[in-house]
Amino acid sequence: MFLFVFFILENTKKGRKGKRVSAFFKRVWKAATRPFLCCDTDVVQHLTPQPEPEPEPEPEPETVPEPKPEPEPEPEPEPEPEPEPESESESESESESESESESEPESVLEEPKEASGLTLGSRVGLFEVKELIGEGSFGKVYLGSHVFNERTKVALKYIKKREQDRYLDVDGHSKPVLAEVAIMLKLMKDPPCPSIITLHHWIKNKNDFVLFLEYAESSQNLAYYLRSSLDIDENHARRLMHQLIQAVKFCAERGVFHGDIHSGNILVTQPQSELKLIDFGCARLITSEPFNSSDYRGALLYTPPEVLRDPTFFPNPAYVWTLGLILYEILHTRLAFYDTHSIIIGDLQTDLTLSLDCLDLISQCLVRNPEKRLQLQQLEEHRWFNPTSPNPVQQ
DSSP, X not given: OHHHHHHHHHHHHHHHHHHHHHHHHHHHHHHHHOSSOOOOSSSOOOSXXXXXXXXXXXXXXXXXXXXXXXXXXXXXXXXXXXXXXXXXXXXXXXXXXXXXXXXXXXXXXXXXXXXXXXXXTOEETTEEEEEEEEEETTEEEEEEEESSOTTOEEEEEEEEOOTTOOXXXXXXXXXXXXXXXXXXXXXXXXXXXXXXXXXXXXXXXXXXXXXXXXXXXXXXXXHHHHHHOSOOOHHHHHHHHHHHHHHHHHHHHTTEXXXXXXXXXXXXXXXXXXXXXXXXXXXXXXXXXXXXXXXXXXXXXXXXXXXXXXXXXXXXXXXXXXXXXXXXXXXXSSOSOSSHHHHHHOOOOOOTTSOHHHHHHHHHHTXXXXXXXXXXXXXXXXXXXXXXXXXXXXX
């Protein structure tokens, strides 16, 4: 009789274990074939459908008794309270619980987080954090490589939550979404623009956000690109500006003001010279009303004069001013202005070897009166973009 009961119990155990193993391999196969999982309509989902670790409550108490003999005055920072055995999944990564959501700690990071970023070698969803590739006031950007296919790469943008963060309502979501994410979702709707970086997915944690962005292979920002390029003629500048204008017009048509266009927020791939507009952390939705100049958060030396001078400004003339500055920077490999005083009243020093059409376009974009500035829709109608224009650089 005892042997018969033992046989039944053993088979029951094997059956459960078999089901668990089968379910594990199904999840692994699903993860390998679908690197990006879609978000729910109302909640931001986490990416990692990894198998839950088997709770092992018995070994835990064996390591815990050590603190009991220690005297109370010991000042060492080891907060290990007596009711520790009840922390089932948290016992696996104790340092992780400070910064992660208590409901699903295993689905975001499996290793401790740095105070101001992600830890190299840790995992975010199905991606391993490889190296730091960018940094700014918003946070940090890392290269992420898919754990099952290293050729699948993303840029992981880590954003620390702040009290001043803005949130916007998004169709299909019951709660407001971080403004940067909401605006990128607006730009990602079909048909998207090839010159704007793609948002694949995002994760909302207790203390931070992680954005899974398109990784532009073999790229560098425009500032570095200009320094490393020996000579950029007007034909090359025209190709770059055409892509940038398309991206800016696309934003304006979708009702988005980027708010921080400068050479550090423009990626250029090599050798194709394909351009990508990045970083929508300062972006705002365009309305019929002007923006308050006090709300402008863009790079200082790219600031339109009306923002420095007037209480309000309109987005499209501000776009044109910035595009004129970028064209100037591409062809002169330096900034047009070096302080706020020169932005408002300083003279513009241009290279006289440039074509007259190019000089005219720059000067019309950098008119200080926004009402007399060239309009955004007129930029590509300018004769400099006409292929019949004379060969640009005259030496």
